[in-house]
Amino acid sequence: MRDILPADKARRERVLAVIRERYLAHGFDEIETPVLEEYSRLHAGIGGDNEKLAYNVLRRGLDADAIRAAAADPAALSDLGLRYDLTVPLARFYASNRGQLPTVFRSIQIGAVWRAERPQKGRYRQFVQCDIDIMGDDSARAEAELMVASLDTVDALGLEGATVRINDRRALDWMLDSFGFTAEERPGVLITIDKLDKIGPDGVAAELRDRAVTAHAVDAFEAFLRRPQTMEINAYGERQIRKALPDGAPDEIVDHLVGIGQAVAAGRPSTGSAIDDIPLVFDPFLVRGMGYYTGTIFELAHPSVDYSLGGGGRYDGMIGRFLGQQVPAVGFSLGFERLVDLVTANSDAGAQAVVLVHDADVPVVELVAHKTALIATGARVRLERRTKNLKALLERAAADGYTAFATVPVGASDLEIKPLS
C-alpha cells in the first residue's frame, strides 16, 4: 500500500474521469458496493486463489473465552473481510437489488480491492479495478458491447491500437477432450497451457509428460501445437477460428465467437467494419486463471507493453449461487494501475493555473482578494510565500501542474501574470 502524491493523484483522477465518461456513454450505469463483505461470502470458493489473500476483519466484541475457542477455528475470529475483487460483490449486489435494476443490467464499478500479495515492484496490496459487467444477456451482443466500450475507452485515453485476444472455455474443454485428456486432468493441463507464451510448445509438452497425464493425449496435443500454420496473423472470422482449432469444433461455440466479431465490426466502423479487419484475435490457448469462467474469455493487449491491460469473461454460473436462479453474466476489467502508468500526463488543457508569490509583509486581506479575483476568471490559484530559492519554488509549482505565476507586491491593484516555463 502506498501514499499517492498530488501529481499522481491528478493523473489518476483524469484517467478515471475518461473511463467513467466513456462507459456511461456506452449505456453502463455506475454502482458502488461496500468495501467490507461478509466473511462467508468472500470464502465461498468463488474467489479462487484470491480468497487466501483476503484481509479479514476482526469480529467485534470477542471476549477472552471466544478468542481461546477460536484457536481451533480461526474463521470464528472474523465476520467481515475486505473485498479482493469486484465480481463477488457484484453478484451479491445483483441478487440483493435485482428488482430495482433493468432486465439487462450493465454495471460500472470503480473501486479499490485488497490482496495480501507479497510486495513486489508494480504490485500493490490496495489497487483500483475498473469493471464493466452485463447481467441478463447470454447473446454475443453482451461481449460485443463490453469490447466496443472498452476499446473506445482505451482509444480515448490516447492508447489507440489495442487488441482483444479471445477464446472460449468451452472450446478449451472440447479441445482437451478431443485430444484424449480426461475431465479430471483438465484443470492441471490448463495451468500448463497457460504458460505457453513463456515456455513454448517444448516446455508445455515436457511439463505435461512430467505430470504423467494421459500419454497419447499429450502426443496429440504436441502434434497440434507443432502443426504448420498458414493463418493470416490477427485476422478474425469463421475460417480463421476453425483453422486455429482441431477439426470438428462445435458450431455453437464457433458461431458465438463469430457473432461477437460481427458485432464488434459494426461497433468499430472506424477500424473497417469487415470482420477480418477488427482488433480481435482468436487465441485457442488463452486460459485465464479464474475458475468461475464458463464461456468466452478475453484479454486486452497493447503493442507498447507485453502484459495485458485488462480482461474478463463469461461467468454464467455465479449469480445463481447468490440468487438461486441462473442469470447469464459477462464482465471486463480494465487494469487501472497499468493504464495509469501508460497514459501520458496531460494536464487539463486550457485552464490557467497561477502561483501567486508574495513576501511576508503582504497583508493576508490583499492576498485573499487577489486569489479570489483570479479564481473568478476560471483559474486555479495557489499562494506561495517567497523562499530564497525562487527558481526551485517555481519548478515545483510547474511539476504540480501550474502554468503561470505573478509576484504580489504590497498594495498592488493589478498583477502581471507571466508564463511558467
Added chain:
Amino acid sequence: MRDILPADKARRERVLAVIRERYLAHGFDEIETPVLEEYSRLHAGIGGDNEKLAYNVLRRGLDADAIRAAAADPAALSDLGLRYDLTVPLARFYASNRGQLPTVFRSIQIGAVWRAERPQKGRYRQFVQCDIDIMGDDSARAEAELMVASLDTVDALGLEGATVRINDRRALDWMLDSFGFTAEERPGVLITIDKLDKIGPDGVAAELRDRAVTAHAVDAFEAFLRRPQTMEINAYGERQIRKALPDGAPDEIVDHLVGIGQAVAAGRPSTGSAIDDIPLVFDPFLVRGMGYYTGTIFELAHPSVDYSLGGGGRYDGMIGRFLGQQVPAVGFSLGFERLVDLVTANSDAGAQAVVLVHDADVPVVELVAHKTALIATGARVRLERRTKNLKALLERAAADGYTAFATVPVGASDLEIKPLS
C-alpha cells in the same frame, strides 16, 4: 453499509466532481492514503471516541498458540485497521512525505472512512468524507482560505446562504478560567456546554451543579449566559467578538478571529466585503468534540437544515506526534453524505441520453451499429429489448437519467428519436 444504486451513484459523482473542481481551483492538491493504517497509529489516543469504533484487521499467519495467547492481549490479533477519519492518516502522510510537498501544503482528501456505529437512520458504517487541510501556516490566512474555498464549493452545489460558526479553543479555555473553573474540570464542563443548543442555559447550569464543579464558577458562568444581549445578530467584527466574551479577552485570540473575518471578507466580495457583512458568526459556546483541536474551531450551517454540514479546526499539535517537529495545521471537513441528500439531482444538462428499444429479431450487428453511431454524436446510449409493458420500461429509463428514446425496426437506416417525458 449499503449498496449504492445507479441514480444515487450518479448524483454522488456529480457532487464529488463539483467539490473536487472547486477545491482544486482554490489551490488545494488532492492526495490519497491507503484505507488500511497501522493498528498502533489508529489507537494512539488521537482519534478520541472514534478509536473504539475502528474496524481492526486480523493479523495474517496467526497460529493456534498465537490466538490462544491473544486471549490475554486482544490487540495482538491486529496489525492493521480501517481508518475512522482522514485526519490521522493525513498527519502520518505529511510526516512521511514532507520533503516532496510545498512548504505550505494544502491538501484535498476525498474518501471513505469506517466506524462501527450502531445502525440508525442516516448513519452509515462506511461513509465518505471530503477534507481540506492546510499544513505549515499558523496565520489567519489558512482559516480564511479554508472558509472561502468551502463557502464557494457549497455555493457551486446550489446551496447558497451557508454560514460558518466560529470559535477558538483558547477563548473557551480563557473564558472558563476567568469564571473560576479549574483546568481539571474543563473537559467535563466543555461536554456540558456543548449541549447548550439543546438544553439551554437552565439545563447547562443544572448539569454543572449536578457535576459538583466549583460552585462560584457555575454562578459566574450562569450570570454571563443570562446577561442582557444587545448584539447585532450575525454581525462579525472586533466589537462583536469582544461583546460576546467576558471582558478582557486576550488580544492574541481576538486579533486572530478578526483577521480571519477580514480575509474572508476580501475573499467573498460578492457578499459585501465589509467584515460585519460576511457569512461568519462568532459563537463563544461552540465546542466540537475532538480533543486534538488547539485553536480555532468552526462549523458550517445552512438555513435549510438544523444539523451542521461540516466543520473543522486547528490541530497544531498532531503532526508533531508523527514528525517529532511541530507543524501548524488546520482542516475543514465537508459532510458529504449530508450534502448529497440536500443537493437536487441535476442530471448533466445538455448531453442527450437515448434508449434504443428493439424486438428480439433485430440482428445484434444492427443494434451495435445504431448504438455506435449515436454515441459518436455525443449521446449516451442504452439498448433495451422491448418488454410487454413499454411504458414501465421507458419510465425506468427516465428515472435513470435517459432523456429520449427510439424504437429500432429490423433493417432501419435512420431512427426517429423522441423525447422521453
